[in-house]
Amino acid sequence: MAALIGLASLGCSPALPDRREADVVVGDGRLTDVVASSLDWWSEATGGDVRMSLSDRCSLHRSCFVVRTGEVNKDGEDAYGLTSRWDDSQGNDGAWIVIGSEPDDPITSIVVAHELGHALGLGHVDGSNELMRPGGDEPHACIGSETLAEY
8 A cells, every 4th residue: 555655746747537446346345445445546736537346246227346456467568557447238337357477466456456447447657657658667657648648
């Protein structure tokens, strides 16, 4: 959680448009505290515009992001995380988020926050200190101008 507290205090632009609300279901109990910290960070960093909450199940007509641990492989190489978005014919949407790092690894909080950004619809950006840069492993990343330009 300490790494995420640093994220919101770097002076990057904290305001994002209110894109969505979502239920977040944790499929691996070892991730619960890390995911809860990431949700708090997103809420604080966006001034409450992004509202995601821990839930034990997905609700109808509300986005749902399911976070679990597992092996992550992108283009034949190990990766920290992977997000796959989905939607159904009834208007429900969400994302499967797989975290490849161990829950107690300091990078995991950054990986969860980054993958939640993908679940919200954000892509990668080039900024060196941006949360949404690919392969970001800095403990101090932020939502800055390049991430905002994604909207």
